[in-house]
Amino acid sequence: MKVLSRSLLLAYALLFSTFSLAQEENPNDWILNADSSEERFQLIQGYLRGFDQPMWEVGERYEKVHEALTRENYQLAGYHWRKIRTTIQNGYLKRPKRKPNADSIFFNGTWESVKEAFDSADKETAWNAFGEAKRACMACHQAEGVGYMKNQSLFELEQE
Numbered sequence: 112m113k114v115l116s117r118s119l120l121l122a123y124a125l126l127f128s129t130f131s132l133a134q135e136e137n138p139n140d141w142i143l144n145a146d147s148s149e150e151r152f153q154l155i156q157g158y159l160r161g162f163d164q165p166m167w168e169v170g171e172r173y174e175k176v177h178e179a180l181t182r183e184n185y186q187l188a189g190y191h192w193r194k195i196r197t198t199i200q201n202g203y204l205k206r207p208k209r210k211p212n213a214d215s216i217f218f219n220g221t222w223e224s225v226k227e228a229f230d231s232a233d234k235e236t237a238w239n240a241f242g243e244a245k246r247a248c249m250a251c252h253q254a255e256g257v258g259y260m261k262n263q264s265l266f267e268l269e270q271e
């Protein structure tokens with residue numbers, strides 16, 4: 112009896128171990144399941160996209176700047192303006208070829224003067240700066256060969 116239960120136990124143990132070896136990979140482990148670290152980094156790099164995703168965020172925040180100015184919340188406008196800088200500069204990591212135009216067209220003094228205008232909390236100065244910002248966005252789009260970006264409602268936002 113004792114021998115039987117022992118061999119039963121052994122059989123169970125064997126069965127269990129072969130079962131767990133043959134277990135299917137969890138398809139949700141889309142990074143861990145890759146065959147090598149290089150393949151994993153490739154997956155992550157592809158997933159993190161190029162310049163389009165930071166630009167999408169910049170567009171959202173630009174709209175938020177407009178909303179903040181409409182509410183005369185100049186601190187909030189300045190907050191989004193700072194995040195726009197961070198987002199564009201982080202974008203250089205992925206697409207270094209975008210840096211020269213962004214630096215010479217957008218960060219050549221425009222970014223700073225718009226920031227100062229928001230800091231002034233003067234309505235007219237701040238709205239003029241919003242126009243200046245828009246012109247710099249569009250100039251970079253033109254220079255980067257995506258001039259068609261201009262023709263969208265985002266760039267029709269004005270003082271209400």
Ligand code: HEC
Nearest residue numbers: 162163166167169170173209212213217248251252255257
């Ligand atoms: C390097 C210069 C540069 C500057 C500065 C810049 N952009 Fe862009 N933007 C681009 C490029 C390039 C694309 C297209 C990206 C692509 O094709 O992957 C783009 C795309 C966009 C898009 C479309 C994103 C999408 O996929 O939905 C929006 C919206 C946008 N930009 C808004 C702005 C706004 C607002 C500003 C100013 C605050 C701005 N951009 C400043 C270069 C720039």
